[in-house]
Amino acid sequence: MSMLQTNSRPYHHGNLRQALLQAAETALEARGATMLSLRELSREVGVSHTSPRRHFADKQALLDALAQSGFQRLDAALAAAAKARARNFSVRLTNLAQAYIEFALKHPALWVLMLEAKHRPGAPRELLDASDAAFSNAPALIRTGQAEGEIVPGDPARLSLTLGAALQGLVSISTEGKFKGVPLEALVPGIVKHVLLGLRPRS
Amino acid sequence: MSMLQTNSRPYHHGNLRQALLQAAETALEARGATMLSLRELSREVGVSHTSPRRHFADKQALLDALAQSGFQRLDAALAAAAKARARNFSVRLTNLAQAYIEFALKHPALWVLMLEAKHRPGAPRELLDASDAAFSNAPALIRTGQAEGEIVPGDPARLSLTLGAALQGLVSISTEGKFKGVPLEALVPGIVKHVLLGLRPRS
């Protein structure tokens, strides 16, 4: 080997796809989707600007892969929260809701990317599957509530829609993790309560 | 005037700002935010590529103006829906909810732009004001419900949060205006009912 050799890395990166996804997530959260560029990611990872094209068909494909990874991690977080021991159904539902909010607040830009990717016509099948898996946790928990007599009979997917949509919307409506200065985490129990009991006065 | 003159438009457009905003909204809904470019908009409107800079500080400023316009139109739609005569509070609330969903479904890309613009650090004051005005319609209606004894006492902003968030989330969760094949319009009455009555069985 030449003593003058200046290469700091072998020709083959070895794990470029994963490295690019990691760099993309860091850049996404730091600078937002608009400022995310393949060339900048390549520089950060230390490869030439067209290497990403060997692992992703185009820029959109990289973003789709990142969104899919996000859904997989959300699914894991929700599944863990739903499995946590809690005798009270209301507490279990609140735990699931908190896990959802925490994920969204911890990965704000990724969360937006996930939703955008999910909605785009032509979104890859794997991405939609990962999204469906993540969003299946709430109906599953509703089913256990129905079995315990805590929830009215009916389609769990439809019944969990109100809570799922409310949590989703809560994140969208909030700014910097707060709604009118109140941290979202503090609002979750009230939302769960409203969804379970409604807003109408009980007579 | 030379018979050979080829200009099809006087030097001053006369209403370029508005024309650019209109072209931008059309392009946004047709091609998405990613494919929206100032040069393309300029070509469509028939001016040179840097004319927009005379009306908008930069590309982001044009997008912010578009989002603000969106909030103003949403506000008008919600205010009109809330004013519609309906003796039953539940019907009035459902009308407001429907108006919100209709706006989001009619302007899907603009709706996303509005949310993104609202969240961005450094968002213009006028934009945030327009957003606040639009989202004040729901608490106002909740207040009338409280006056009629239809809603539990409490902060109307907090109480309307569940419904507002649920509607917001409903749009985000849906794809192509549907949730599991069901049009959103058909889901709204159920969502309103769940929010008013809750999911818990009444005993």
Place this chain on the structure above:
DNA sequence: TAACAATGTTGTCAATGGAAACATCCTGCA
């Protein structure tokens, strides 16, 4: 009528995504 402001145009630059052609390394098979 002239000065100034508003609103256009032209030209330039740096950065980007994507494509083509080429280079290097790794794996599998004869």
Place this chain on the structure above:
DNA sequence: TGCAGGATGTTTCCATTGACAACATTGTTA
């Protein structure tokens, strides 16, 4: 064990973009 092919890099090029500077035209006001 060597070679072919595949995987994964690099280099070069092109078209397009956003933004900036300088200039041109028109409208308004004093």
